[in-house]
Each structure stands twice: as C-alpha cells, then as structure tokens.
Amino acid sequence: MSRFGLLLDGAQIGAFEVLAVGEGSAARNVQAHELTHNVQQGGGAEKQPAAAQWRNIPLKGGSMHISALLKLKAPAGRRLSIVAISSGARVTLMGTRVTRNREQSKGGNDVAIEEIVLQHEGLDL
Numbered sequence: 001m002s003r004f005g006l007l008l009d010g011a012q013i014g015a016f017e018v019l020a021v022g023e024g025s026a027a028r029n030v031q032a033h034e035l036t037h038n039v040q041q042g043g044g045a046e047k048q049p050a051a052a053q054w055r056n057i058p059l060k061g062g063s064m065h066i067s068a069l070l071k072l073k074a075p076a077g078r079r080l081s082i083v084a085i086s087s088g089a090r091v092t093l094m095g096t097r098v099t100r101n102r103e104q105s106k107g108g109n110d111v112a113i114e115e116i117v118l119q120h121e122g123l124d125l
Contacts, residue, residue, distance in 0.1 A: 002062060004035070007081040007090075008071065014064030014113070019057065019082065035084040035091060054120050056099055057082070062113045069111055072098045077121060095121030 002015030019030045059082075072078060077095030084090075102114040 003085055004059065004062075005083045005085050006059070006062075006064065006068075007083060008068060008078060012083075013068035013071075014059075014062055015085070016059040016062030016113070016116075018060040020060070021055070021057065035082065035087075035089045054122065057093070057118045057120070058115055059113070059118070060115045062116070063106060063110055064113060066109050066111050069098075069101075069103070069113075072096070072116075072118075073101075079124075080118070080120075092124040093118060093120035093122075094124060 002017055004016045004019045005012045006014040006016070019035070021028055021030055072080070075097070077097050079092060079094055080096040081090050081092045097119050099117045099119045101116040103116075104112045104114070106112045
C-alpha cells in the first residue's frame with residue numbers, strides 16, 4: 001500500500017512507499033502524518049547554504065506511468081504536489097525537476113521506481 005502520491009496538474013501520476021528528508025546517511029523517512037511539518041522543517045524547506053538551492057526530496061518504492069516520468073525529466077521545472085494518501089496532507093513543490101532516478105519497466109506503460117530524487121525551487125504549503 002503506497003503512502004505518498006505525486007500529483008501533476010491535479011492528477012495523480014505516481015505512488016510511493018517512502019519519502020525522506022535529507023539524502024545519504026542523513027536521510028530520515030517521513031511518516032504520512034508528518035508530511036507538511038517535516039518537508040517544511042526537516043530539510044525540504046531548508047536552503048543549502050553553499051548551493052543556495054532547496055534540499056532534494058527522495059521518494060522510494062513506487063511506480064508511475066512512463067509518460068509522467070518523461071514529463072518530470074523535462075528541463076523545465078514543473079509544479080508538483082506530494083500528498084499523504086491517508087490524511088490528504090499536501091505539499092506543493094515549485095519548479096520541480098528529477099535529479100536522479102533508478103527505475104525498471106513493469107511491463108506495459110508503467111515503470112517501477114526504486115528511487116526518484118526531486119529538486120525544487122520552493123514550497124507552497
């Protein structure tokens with residue numbers, strides 16, 4: 001059962017089991033009920049001082065349609081929402097781009113996403 005959904009233009013384009021704040025060994029998995037607080041306070045809403053950009057947001061263990069993945073990989077940033085499926089809590093990321101992803105075909109037009117890392121230009125809570 002997926003805990004987080006990705007919405008593009010109001011339509012759900014993907015679903016994921018894990019959302020983390022921070023990356024690498026500093027990453028912490030977020031519970032669905034903590035979505036807005038942790039993205040805002042725990043990393044997604046903090047600018048990295050040296051790079052003057054927002055922290056990346058990794059999502060793991062999900063799937064999406066191949067056309068949606070291709071839209072997210074486009075160079076122009078997109079307005080993308082992350083929603084906690086159980087509570088409906090939502091965070092909207094502005095100017096979102098995919099910086100890294102690991103994927104496998106599930107057959108048909110669906111893609112299994114081991115990890116996708118989103119970079120964004122700001123939040124709309």
